[in-house]
Every structure is written in C-alpha cells, then in structure tokens.
Amino acid sequence: MAEPGRELLQQATRHLMQHPLTCAEQEPELFAVIRRHEQTLDRWFTQRLGYRLQVTTTTARLYKATVVPHRPRLIAPVGSKRTMSQRECTLLVLTLAAVAAGPRIISLRDLIDDVRSQATEAEITLTNEPVERRAQVTALRWMVVHGLARELHETIDRYEHDDSADAILEIDFDRISLLPLPALGRARSAAELIDRSDRRSTSLRQWMRARLAEDPVLYHSDLTEPEWSQLRRRVGEEVAFLDEMFDLHLEVRAEGMAAIDSRGQLSDRPFPLTGTIGHAALVFIAWLIEQPQRCCSHADALQSITQACQQFQRHWSKARVENPFSLLTEVTALLADLRLLDCTDEQYYLQPAAARYRMNLTLHDSAESPADANDNEPAQGALW
Numbered sequence: 001m002a003e004p005g006r007e008l009l010q011q012a013t014r015h016l017m018q019h020p021l022t023c024a025e026q027e028p029e030l031f032a033v034i035r036r037h038e039q040t041l042d043r044w045f046t047q048r049l050g051y052r053l054q055v056t057t058t059t060a061r062l063y064k065a066t067v068v069p070h071r072p073r074l075i076a077p078v079g080s081k082r083t084m085s086q087r088e089c090t091l092l093v094l095t096l097a098a099v100a101a102g103p104r105i106i107s108l109r110d111l112i113d114d115v116r117s118q119a120t121e122a123e124i125t126l127t128n129e130p131v132e133r134r135a136q137v138t139a140l141r142w143m144v145v146h147g148l149a150r151e152l153h154e155t156i157d158r159y160e161h162d163d164s165a166d167a168i169l170e171i172d173f174d175r176i177s178l179l180p181l182p183a184l185g186r187a188r189s190a191a192e193l194i195d196r197s198d199r200r201s202t203s204l205r206q207w208m209r210a211r212l213a214e215d216p217v218l219y220h221s222d223l224t225e226p227e228w229s230q231l232r233r234r235v236g237e238e239v240a241f242l243d244e245m246f247d248l249h250l251e252v253r254a255e256g257m258a259a260i261d262s263r264g265q266l267s268d269r270p271f272p273l274t275g276t277i278g279h280a281a282l283v284f285i286a287w288l289i290e291q292p293q294r295c296c297s298h299a300d301a302l303q304s305i306t307q308a309c310q311q312f313q314r315h316w317s318k319a320r321v322e323n324p325f326s327l328l329t330e331v332t333a334l335l336a337d338l339r340l341l342d343c344t345d346e347q348y349y350l351q352p353a354a355a356r357y358r359m360n361l362t363l364h365d366s367a368e369s370p371a372d373a374n375d376n377e378p379a380q381g382a383l384w
Contacts, residue, residue: 008037009033009037009041010246012030014265015027015034017062018268020062021060021146021147022059022060023147024057024059038053041053049213050206050207051063051065052065054178059175061179063181065182065183066206066207066210067211068194068198074142075268077138078141084138091132091138092142094119094124095143096148099114100176102173103171104170104171105152105168105170106171107169108167109166115136128163148172148179149169150170152168154168204230212248212259216258217353220254220255231257247263248266255353256353271340272357276316284305284332285340287304288304294350296347298348301332301348305327305328305331340354341354
C-alpha cells in the first residue's frame with residue numbers, strides 16, 4: 001500500500017479508536033475517508049481485534065466487544081478533559097433511555113419528567129439540587145456534542161441555575177440506536193454484561209491485540225504462562241498489525257509489552273505531564289525506584305512527597321505544596337490509572353513500565369513557576 005493511503009487509513013483507525021461514534025457533520029474529511037475505505041477498515045477491525053464497524057450515510061460506529069479496558073471512561077463535554085462522574089454517567093443513561101421511544105422533538109421540561117420516570121422505574125432516587133441539575137446539563141451537553149441531540153430553541157445550560165428553564169431539543173433516534181453494544185441486549189446484570197463484553201476465552205489473539213490497543217501496557221502477570229508464550233511466539237505479527245493499523249511501536253520486555261505512540265496523541269491521558277502533578281509523579285517514580293523491591297508504605301510515600309514539596313516549593317503549585325496528602329492522592333491516582341503503580345492494602349508497588357520514565361529532572365529558575373503556568377498542558381512525549 002502506498003504511504004499516502006496508509007497514512008489516511010491510520011488517521012481513520014486512530015480516530016475511530018478515540019471516537020467510536022463519528023458524525024459526518026463534525027468530522028467531514030475523516031468521515032469521507034472512513035466511508036471510502038469502509039471495507040478495509042471493517043476487515044482490519046473485525047479480523048484483527050474482533051471489533052465491528054458499521055457505517056451509515058451520516059454516522060460511523062465502532063463496536064468494541066472484545067476486551068473490557070482497564071480504564072473505560074467518558075470524557076465530559078468541557079475543555080478540561082475531565083472524566084464524567086458516576087452521577088453524570090447515570091443521568092446520561094437515564095436520559096438516553098427516556099428519549100429512546102420518542103418523540104423526535106421534545107421540550108426540556110418534558111424530557112426531565114421522562115428522566116425522573118426512568119429513574120423511578122430503575123429505583124434510583126433523583127433530587128432537584130443544583131449539583132444534580134448540573135450533572136443533568138452535562139449529560140445533555142454530551143449528547144449534543146456527540147450529535148445525538150440538537151438545541152432548536154433556547155439552551156440547556158440555563159437549567160443548571162434555573163429549574164424552571166425550558167428549551168426545545170431535536171433527538172436523533174438513528175444515532176442513539178447505534179450506541180448499545182450487542183451484549184447489552186442479552187445481559188441481565190452488570191457482571192454478565194462485562195463478562196459478555198470480554199472475549200478472552202473465545203478469541204485469545206484478538207483479545208491480546210485489543211488489550212494492547214486499549215490498555216497499551218500488557219504485563220506478563222496479566223497473562224497465564226501459555227498465553228504469554230503464545231504472544232511471544234507471534235510477537236512479530238503483533239508488531240506488524242499495530243504498526244500498520246495505528247502506527248504504534250511495540251516495546252517487548254521480560255516483564256511485558258507496551259504499545260508506544262510516538263505522536264503522543266492516541267491517549268486521552270498522555271504522560272509525562274507538565275505542571276505540579278506531572279512533575280511530582282516523575283519525582284515519586286524516581287524515589288520509588290530506589291526503594292527495596294520498588295514498593296513502600298503509605299506513610300513512607302507521604303513522607304517522600306512532603307520532602308519533595310519542601311524541595312520544589314518554588315516550582316510547584318502553592319495550594320498543592322501546602323497539602324502533601326492531597327498531592328500524594330492525585331499522584332498515585334494518576335500513576336495507578338496509567339498502570340504504572342499498583343496500590344493495595346496501604347502499599348504502593350511500582351509497575352515495570354514506570355522504569356522508562358526514570359530521568360533527571362531539570363528545574364527552571366524563574367520568577368514564575370513552570371508548574372503554575374502550565375498546570376493543564378500536556379507534555380510533548382506520551383506513554384502511548
């Protein structure tokens with residue numbers, strides 16, 4: 001395949017992995033590529049990952065039904081790229097259930113009444129508190145951003161501060177019908193849904209590829225010895241598939257494998273990060289590498305972070321320096337989310353992939369702290 005054609009296909013596959021629901025009006029150029037190469041893309045996803053691609057005249061939907069990612073999440077429709085809370089996700093599901101049967105044009109007040117009816121049926125208690133109205137607005141805004149609903153008159157944001165506010169919405173039933181995974185219709189519980197969504201026992205090679213694509217660190221300990229042996233024997237094929245589809249480079253070590261994205265764009269949470277949290281995470285990794293068996297207690301970790309706060313107080317956020325306990329919580333949550341740290345029973349264990357971030361840190365001696373100035377900006381490099 002010519003390089004320009006390969007680049008277009010990689011753009012399409014990378015986009016679909018990040019945006020399993022792609023709308024023509026939001027990404028017209030990429031959607032045109034997806035439609036033009038639908039057969040090739042569907043063959044790649046189906047044969048190699050066990051996924052399924054469905055493309056209509058206005059929408060592309062990638063069904064991921066092979067592996068349950070370590071960190072599945074919905075990103076809130078705001079600039080901060082934060083993940084949606086459990087309350088927001090619950091209200092999103094209730095809202096989707098409320099609009100599934102119509103009508104196509106609905107007022108915000110009627111929709112809220114339908115959501116409350118769905119909540120009652122599901123034995124979920126809803127209130128009219130500002131925090132819940134804010135969560136409801138986030139759920140509705142997520143639907144608007146993803147092309148599932150459109151504001152025709154007034155805006156839904158007014159409901160956050162005024163429970164009597166109203167708006168007129170247009171619902172896209174065709175797109176909403178594309179959302180549920182096939183396993184959802186056959187599952188009778190959350191546990192059964194997760195079990196049906198994981199095909200490790202029925203298609204191991206597809207499962208391992210999908211796991212590397214979704215959770216790019218796959219440790220030896222994640223697999224049984226026969227599974228690890230099979231993966232190592234066929235590692236050349238996996239390298240070729242990941243490179244051709246996503247331009248990912250596979251690093252193979254005795255402790256496991258990591259799929260590295262040299263572009264630093266494929267993950268919703270790149271690492272390393274700038275800012276206080278990113279810098280503190282690197283400092284914590286460097287310290288923990290030096291500890292016996294690369295593990296420590298919570299008390300030792302807190303002492304280390306406290307000392308780091310004193311050492312780097314001119315460069316870190318003042319609010320975080322004054323609260324080392326909170327900073328440690330944020331740092332360990334970040335590293336655990338990236339599978340660089342294992343937290344169990346008040347103990348922290350450094351995972352093997354963290355060793356690739358052992359580095360000497362250089363601080364800028366300036367009046368303005370780099371950590372304060374760039375607290376939310378991503379770094380140039382990324383874990384995947």
